[in-house]
Amino acid sequence: xxxxxxFMVLGTATPFIFLYLKNKPLAIVQSILLAGMWLYFIQxxxxxxxxxxFSITWIMFYTSLIMSAVGWVMFIINMVNMSEKYRGLTNKxxxxx
Numbered sequence: 816x817x818x819x820x821x822f823m824v825l826g827t828a829t830p831f832i833f834l835y836l837k838n839k840p841l842a843i844v845q846s847i848l849l850a851g852m853w854l855y856f857i858q859x860x861x862x863x864x865x866x867x868x869f870s871i872t873w874i875m876f877y878t879s880l881i882m883s884a885v886g887w888v889m890f891i892i893n894m895v896n897m898s899e900k901y902r903g904l905t906n907k908x909x910x911x912x
Contacts, residue, residue, distance in 0.1 A: 832890045833845060845882050848879035855873060858872065
C-alpha cells in the first residue's frame with residue numbers, strides 16, 4: 816500500500832504541475848478527481864468498505880492516478896525541452912533571457 820500512497824501524494828501535486836504548464840482545464844479536472852481518489856482511499860483504508868468495481872469513486876481513483884502519470888510525463892518533457900533551450904548558453908546569456 817506504500818507505493819499506492821506515494822502515487823497518491825504525487826497525484827495530489829499534479830494540479831499544480833498542470834497550472835505550471837498553463838493547462839488550466841486539466842488542473843480543474845484533476846482537482847475534482849482528487850476528491851474521489853482520497854474518498855476511495857479513506858473508504859478502503861479506514862472504514863473497511865470496498866466500493867464496487869466501476870463505482871464513481873473507483874473510476875475517480877484510477878482516472879486520477881492515470882492523469883497524474885500523464886501530468887508528470889508532460890512535466891518531464893517540458894523540463895527536458897527547457898534544458899535543451901539553455902544548453903550551450905553562458906550564465907550572462909541565461910540572465911538576459
